[in-house]
Amino acid sequence: MADTATTVRVAPQKLEAFIARAMEAVGVPPQDAKVIGELMVRADVQGSEGHGVFRLPQYVRRIQGGAVNVKPNVRVVREAAGMALVDGDNGMGHVVMRFATERAIEKARSGGAAWVGVRMSNHAGPASLYASMPLAHDMAGLYLAVGNANHLPPWGGLDMLLSTNPIAVAVPAGEEPPVVLDMATTVAAYGKVKTKAQRGEMMPEGWMMDRQGRPLTDPRRANEGFLLPIGGYKGYGLALVIGLLAGTLNRAAMGRDVVDFNADDTSVTNTGHVIMAISLAAFGDVAEIKRAVDQVVRDIRASRRLPGVDRIRIPGDGSHATRAERLKNGVPLAAPLVASLNQLAGELKIAPL
Amino acid sequence: MADTATTVRVAPQKLEAFIARAMEAVGVPPQDAKVIGELMVRADVQGSEGHGVFRLPQYVRRIQGGAVNVKPNVRVVREAAGMALVDGDNGMGHVVMRFATERAIEKARSGGAAWVGVRMSNHAGPASLYASMPLAHDMAGLYLAVGNANHLPPWGGLDMLLSTNPIAVAVPAGEEPPVVLDMATTVAAYGKVKTKAQRGEMMPEGWMMDRQGRPLTDPRRANEGFLLPIGGYKGYGLALVIGLLAGTLNRAAMGRDVVDFNADDTSVTNTGHVIMAISLAAFGDVAEIKRAVDQVVRDIRASRRLPGVDRIRIPGDGSHATRAERLKNGVPLAAPLVASLNQLAGELKIAPL
Numbered sequence: 026m027a028d029t030a031t032t033v034r035v036a037p038q039k040l041e042a043f044i045a046r047a048m049e050a051v052g053v054p055p056q057d058a059k060v061i062g063e064l065m066v067r068a069d070v071q072g073s074e075g076h077g078v079f080r081l082p083q084y085v086r087r088i089q090g091g092a093v094n095v096k097p098n099v100r101v102v103r104e105a106a107g108m109a110l111v112d113g114d115n116g117m118g119h120v121v122m123r124f125a126t127e128r129a130i131e132k133a134r135s136g137g138a139a140w141v142g143v144r145m146s147n148h149a150g151p152a153s154l155y156a157s158m159p160l161a162h163d164m165a166g167l168y169l170a171v172g173n174a175n176h177l178p179p180w181g182g183l184d185m186l187l188s189t190n191p192i193a194v195a196v197p198a199g200e201e202p203p204v205v206l207d208m209a210t211t212v213a214a215y216g217k218v219k220t221k222a223q224r225g226e227m228m229p230e231g232w233m234m235d236r237q238g239r240p241l242t243d244p245r246r247a248n249e250g251f252l253l254p255i256g257g258y259k260g261y262g263l264a265l266v267i268g269l270l271a272g273t274l275n276r277a278a279m280g281r282d283v284v285d286f287n288a289d290d291t292s293v294t295n296t297g298h299v300i301m302a303i304s305l306a307a308f309g310d311v312a313e314i315k316r317a318v319d320q321v322v323r324d325i326r327a328s329r330r331l332p333g334v335d336r337i338r339i340p341g342d343g344s345h346a347t348r349a350e351r352l353k354n355g356v357p358l359a360a361p362l363v364a365s366l367n368q369l370a371g372e373l374k375i376a377p378l
Numbered sequence: 379m380a381d382t383a384t385t386v387r388v389a390p391q392k393l394e395a396f397i398a399r400a401m402e403a404v405g406v407p408p409q410d411a412k413v414i415g416e417l418m419v420r421a422d423v424q425g426s427e428g429h430g431v432f433r434l435p436q437y438v439r440r441i442q443g444g445a446v447n448v449k450p451n452v453r454v455v456r457e458a459a460g461m462a463l464v465d466g467d468n469g470m471g472h473v474v475m476r477f478a479t480e481r482a483i484e485k486a487r488s489g490g491a492a493w494v495g496v497r498m499s500n501h502a503g504p505a506s507l508y509a510s511m512p513l514a515h516d517m518a519g520l521y522l523a524v525g526n527a528n529h530l531p532p533w534g535g536l537d538m539l540l541s542t543n544p545i546a547v548a549v550p551a552g553e554e555p556p557v558v559l560d561m562a563t564t565v566a567a568y569g570k571v572k573t574k575a576q577r578g579e580m581m582p583e584g585w586m587m588d589r590q591g592r593p594l595t596d597p598r599r600a601n602e603g604f605l606l607p608i609g610g611y612k613g614y615g616l617a618l619v620i621g622l623l624a625g626t627l628n629r630a631a632m633g634r635d636v637v638d639f640n641a642d643d644t645s646v647t648n649t650g651h652v653i654m655a656i657s658l659a660a661f662g663d664v665a666e667i668k669r670a671v672d673q674v675v676r677d678i679r680a681s682r683r684l685p686g687v688d689r690i691r692i693p694g695d696g697s698h699a700t701r702a703e704r705l706k707n708g709v710p711l712a713a714p715l716v717a718s719l720n721q722l723a724g725e726l727k728i729a730p731l
Contacts, residue, residue: 337533
């Protein structure tokens with residue numbers, strides 16, 4: 026983890042305000058800037074650093090490059106009792122997805138469950154942010170998205186036609202913390218490969234392969250190969266159907282239309298997502314269902330363990346613990362990141378962090 | 379594959395009629411017996427042999443053992459605009475799931491999308507059967523289920539608290555065949571392990587591990603270890619959240635409540651499922667969406683290939699090809715299976731196959 030010698034702790038509120046200032050400086054209305062700040066910092070606070078304030082310079086560059094609409098007319102374009110289709114008008118993904126998730130929750134309150142598709146959105150941070158929003162309403166959440174860069178070929182292929190299309194599911198519990206799964210459909214995320222390269226470490230076999238189909242373990246050669254999907258053809262299939270449901274069905278980008286937003290500051294991504302809210306109350310007594318979730322969680326935690334395993338983890342345990350610690354002690358930011366954020370502040374003529 | 383010398387080809391209609399006779403002989407009403415025959419043979423025809431007529435003796439044993447209700451009152455017990463909860467009254471899974479899937483399709487016709495949870499069901503055959511039913515109505519299908527035997531411990535654990543909980547997704551295309559993914563959340567299905575044992579072959583590393591966490595490759599030692607989830611902790615997480623949504627939310631069995639229906643002919647399984655139907659018409663012009671699906675499928679098929687790969691497969695390709703071949707030439711049944719079915723016929727005093 027981060028070396029304390031070169032890391033500063035920043036209070037979440039301070040970080041939110043900084044992000045909001047930066048967003049306002051590039052033309053985002055104050056209310057939307059606040060939403061973006063809150064959601065980006067929520068990512069940092071839960072330990073999803075790759076999706077937090079680290080992304081701010083890139084988001085600013087893309088707004089300045091004309092790739093993102095800072096004053097979108099986010100709206101429901103089609104609707105029925107069990108679904109809605111939201112057009113994000115190319116707004117910031119966080120703003121679009123908060124709107125869509127609120128619609129899903131509202132619709133699930135009357136309809137029991139609701140599927141909301143989204144098109145013309147942008148990168149919106151970690152999948153779990155949106156899957157978790159229904160929890161406060163005693164609802165389960167399900168989120169699917171088309172990723173913003175293709176790193177995955179079809180199984181047996183060489184053309185990078187798929188992204189690491191993520192799925193996130195959040196289920197409310199009673200006394201236990203909620204179960205929150207957030208996973209990409211590849212064995213390793215691309216960010217983990219970059220981290221290995223920075224540290225001069227080799228990757229284990231199974232993360233990537235080269236263009237001959239051989240294991241690729243040197244992260245400095247990452248551009249000579251591709252990420253491997255979980256379970257081989259299964260993960261490929263999962264990435265494909267998630268992309269069809271979150272992208273193609275909504276007429277959002279999928280396959281060869283996907284723009285690599287890491288390498289492009291001017292093109293519209295037309296990012297697609299799906300958010301579902303499923304209300305426990307529609308299925309029965311909420312307290313009773315939550316007690317049943319608690320029971321499953323406790324049985325799993327109490328499982329006998331393999332030699333050397335200190336405890337059994339439930340999906341979300343890591344982020345719940347990180348959140349508790351960081352809300353108390355602040356978000357750790359590495360010195361080079363702080364420097365780059367303050368350089369950005371200088372360029373935007375806003376108060377530094 | 380099956381050795382032609384010891385394999386006979388049976389016409390699907392003949393096989394359906396045989397299954398229906400057997401079901402009627404143990405008290406299933408003619409209409410339900412017909413549904414069970416059709417759906418079990420649909421599994422055989424698409425190549426899901428482990429879920430087809432092979433299961434008939436076991437189903438009969440469980441009915442005779444009092445574990446399954448042959449005259450269930452399958453009904454919607456809770457309902458809202460976007461969901462329903464079906465109680466299968468412990469009927470045969472095929473009958474319960476056909477009812478539930480028809481409700482999902484009906485509700486999606488007006489509501490655009492519908493989530494139908496199911497409890498008090500039984501083993502219903504391959505996941506893709508139900509995910510595929512909405513296709514004929516220009517709808518996508520999503521199916522989740524709690525498996526009927528726990529073969530998977532939590533990640534790092536030793537207690538078998540999870541099944542290989544499957545997910546299936548079917549998406550309609552235009553000129554291309556539909557995309558149909560049907561996958562368990564383990565690297566290998568238990569049936570594949572049994573096949574390796576029968577053939578005297580070793581398993582590759584990655585399928586199973588022993589109770590010390592070491593790779594287990596001898597299939598004759600399968601009962602000394604467990605199946606491995608796809609992507610390690612990811613597949614474990616997926617199995618868990620699928621189980622919570624398909625089981626716990628519906629108050630169906632999940633975790634330690636799951637009955638191993640392979641080893642038990644008398645206990646009620648209270649099997650849980652989820653079936654969703656998502657209507658393309660709710661999202662836009664159906665033909666346009668299907669053309670977009672075709673485009674993604676064609677781009678993937680046209681991908682450059684790894685050395686030694688003859689073609690890129692789309693999920694469902696294998697079963698589409700098998701279906702076409704078997705509808706023409708009949709379902710291949712190995713001689714020992716035919717013998718066991720005809721022995722069953724003798725016991726039930728029905729006409730043999």
